[in-house]
Amino acid sequence: MQKLLLLGDEAIAQGAIDAGLSGVYAYPGTPSTEITEYIQDSKIAKERNIHSKWSSNEKTAMESALGMAYAGKRAMTCMKHVGLNVAADAFINAAITGVNGGFVVVAADDPSMHSSQNEQDSRVYGKFAMIPILEPVNQQEAYDMTYAAFEMSEKFNVPVMIRITTRLAHSRAGVVRKPLLDEKTVSLPKDPTQFVLLPSIARRNYKKLIETRPDLEKISMESPYNTYTDASDRSLGIIACGIAHNYLMENFQDKALNHPVLKLSQYPMPRKDIERMVNECDKILVLEDGYPVIEELLKGYQEAGTPVIGRLDGTLPRDGELNPNIVAAALGLPIEEGDVVPDLLVGRPPAMCKGCGHIDAYKALNIALESYGPGRVFADIGCYTLGALPPYNAVNSCVDMGASITMAKGAADAGLVPAVAVIGDSTFTHSGMTGLLDAVNEGTPITVIVSDNYTTGMTGGQDSQALGHLEQIIEGIGVDPEHIRVFKPTAANLDEMVNIIKEEFDYQGVSVIIPRRQCIQTLRNKSLVLKVKELGL
Amino acid sequence: MKSDIVLAGVGGQGILSIAATIGMAAVDKDLHLKQAEVHGMSQRGGDVQSHLRVSSNPIASDLIPKGKADIILSVEPMESLRYLPYLSKSGWLVTNTTPFVNIPNYPEMEVVMAKIAEQPNHIAIDADKIAAEVATKRSSNIVMLGAASPFIDIEFSALEEGLRKIFGRKGDAVVESNISALRAGRVATEEILASRN
Numbered sequence: 128m129q130k131l132l133l134l135g136d137e138a139i140a141q142g143a144i145d146a147g148l149s150g151v152y153a154y155p156g157t158p159s160t161e162i163t164e165y166i167q168d169s170k171i172a173k174e175r176n177i178h179s180k181w182s183s184n185e186k187t188a189m190e191s192a193l194g195m196a197y198a199g200k201r202a203m204t205c206m207k208h209v210g211l212n213v214a215a216d217a218f219i220n221a222a223i224t225g226v227n228g229g230f231v232v233v234a235a236d237d238p239s240m241h242s243s244q245n246e247q248d249s250r251v252y253g254k255f256a257m258i259p260i261l262e263p264v265n266q267q268e269a270y271d272m273t274y275a276a277f278e279m280s281e282k283f284n285v286p287v288m289i290r291i292t293t294r295l296a297h298s299r300a301g302v303v304r305k306p307l308l309d310e311k312t313v314s315l316p317k318d319p320t321q322f323v324l325l326p327s328i329a330r331r332n333y334k335k336l337i338e339t340r341p342d343l344e345k346i347s348m349e350s351p352y353n354t355y356t357d358a359s360d361r362s363l364g365i366i367a368c369g370i371a372h373n374y375l376m377e378n379f380q381d382k383a384l385n386h387p388v389l390k391l392s393q394y395p396m397p398r399k400d401i402e403r404m405v406n407e408c409d410k411i412l413v414l415e416d417g418y419p420v421i422e423e424l425l426k427g428y429q430e431a432g433t434p435v436i437g438r439l440d441g442t443l444p445r446d447g448e449l450n451p452n453i454v455a456a457a458l459g460l461p462i463e464e465g466d467v468v469p470d471l472l473v474g475r476p477p478a479m480c481k482g483c484g485h486i487d488a489y490k491a492l493n494i495a496l497e498s499y500g501p502g503r504v505f506a507d508i509g510c511y512t513l514g515a516l517p518p519y520n521a522v523n524s525c526v527d528m529g530a531s532i533t534m535a536k537g538a539a540d541a542g543l544v545p546a547v548a549v550i551g552d553s554t555f556t557h558s559g560m561t562g563l564l565d566a567v568n569e570g571t572p573i574t575v576i577v578s579d580n581y582t583t584g585m586t587g588g589q590d591s592q593a594l595g596h597l598e599q600i601i602e603g604i605g606v607d608p609e610h611i612r613v614f615k616p617t618a619a620n621l622d623e624m625v626n627i628i629k630e631e632f633d634y635q636g637v638s639v640i641i642p643r644r645q646c647i648q649t650l651r652n653k654s655l656v657l658k659v660k661e662l663g664l
Numbered sequence: 665m666k667s668d669i670v671l672a673g674v675g676g677q678g679i680l681s682i683a684a685t686i687g688m689a690a691v692d693k694d695l696h697l698k699q700a701e702v703h704g705m706s707q708r709g710g711d712v713q714s715h716l717r718v719s720s721n722p723i724a725s726d727l728i729p730k731g732k733a734d735i736i737l738s739v740e741p742m743e744s745l746r747y748l749p750y751l752s753k754s755g756w757l758v759t760n761t762t763p764f765v766n767i768p769n770y771p772e773m774e775v776v777m778a779k780i781a782e783q784p785n786h787i788a789i790d791a792d793k794i795a796a797e798v799a800t801k802r803s804s805n806i807v808m809l810g811a812a813s814p815f816i817d818i819e820f821s822a823l824e825e826g827l828r829k830i831f832g833r834k835g836d837a838v839v840e841s842n843i844s845a846l847r848a849g850r851v852a853t854e855e856i857l858a859s860r861n
Contacts, residue, residue, distance in 0.1 A: 132691050134701070157703060241702070298700040298726040299683075301691055370726070377725035451729040463731035465751040469779050471771040472745055475674060477710035478766065510708065587703075 142273030199314030229277030364408030529558025810849025
């Protein structure tokens, strides 16, 4: 069969389509975005009418996917690691409800924080929920694992997590497809109480989940993705999780690896393989791209038994993404580095685009704040977070989706004047609306700037759920229409913008200011331009 | 065969199109390929790189180890120097000479060019100028691919075929323009090599 050249993300998408997927639910988030985008563009997905529209946030996505699985069809939800925090309530409880149609949760982690605010490891969540986790080492495994995950989910009545990291998500390689399976038809769960997590039923379901444990360990033992390769030098055994296995093997392309290696790509851990390594080797090195999850588990608290080395004892760096050189250093192998980076080199941090509307909004905001002083602006997650960098130095926080409005509220409650929030249109509908309601209910004096560019900009211009009804939502939440101020952020409008912002600083209640101009990166998106025109924006 | 290439540039300069073209050629030739890209925040005018590995044998790591790259292919002069630790002693540094200045503290060009010239194996060409002459200025990335092509162990015709597939949807004119850019880059390098012999 013809090889497709696919990103890890795209391999997951194709694997899901070929496994008979009926719907993907997601909110854009690097490095997971391309999974859903691939399905949106897929010819088969269009022909089959596979659901692929963006959700408002990861929680609504997770729940919609669970609903589809309730109705007997195969469903998938995809998110970046921090998105799983947003969806965590639904996620953990989906393990207690179990599934009807196969349910796959893809979590894309970002060690080294290439585009994220932390590097949390989703395998911890998978373990927390007590569900199987699949961690592919390459694009073909990403495809094959996804293809098989739906059946695994149905067979063991649990959601299945696929955990990848940025490197695999955004790396391309050849993938061979398997036969396209039919979609499932609508069917109800056999037990009508299965999804009713009243305590009495939840207790029953939870016992069932616990009872699944030995079966899940058994399939991990039998999994083709977990392999134990024995070797003569047992002074050291190596456990290599997910793509860490690639970095290990890269160092042994032209020489033999004489230590036993356990390649670990399916969890719960294959107990017998682990026990074998503990019993047969003098010391164990654990390589994992993320938190020292397995290392900590093996090491325990008492440091008894076979010594375990890795991220916790400094053999590997405690944080950041692994690579072949870091693994080489851990093994004491020489590195033939090229020339050093010359001193003349300067950093080139990402920046807002030339001509971006956020820039004009920040210029006005900075002027309006001059008489108050710095330190009063709570920002959110999006391109406008880059306003924290010079030359703007315009914002003082970036924590999680929606936190701008609620942090401004708390600061206002503490007496900070003015307390300003800056949030994008898409982030506002993701997680800003509920916080705004809190402020409205208390009449908290905050000035919320919803910098509206009609899109989810940072991740590449996906649909914004706010498009066409942003003011209606804000009015509906209860903001006084007189204090919902819309303007076009341009250099020519600077004075007008400054005046409006100052006026709203003086208002002792909730104000929402909407600087509104299309993201310049989306100007070539004809359907969006047309839609904006139709909406009269 | 094996070609480990570090592609370098600034977000938006089109290094992913270079990678896609080589990738398409590699798949057509039934070669193994791994290509690690940078998406997300850095694409907003930050420094970006892509590790592209092509081999007749299976490839383990998506990332090239330090000191192992056969080529640094950069569409921007300062960025070509950022990845020197990855270049092997016998590797080639192939770079565009037109700077992309979106920072206030960009170093002086003479210093940058002198550092590039220190590399024993280097090709430095003004890809923006060549692109403007033979195609459009936007094709400077493909000029650079052409300039690096003598050092990539893939037939030149396969790269041309790759361009046809990548840009086919945009029409014949775009395809031909890019092929002109590819060829002009190749010629530029061949002339430099001939002049040194």
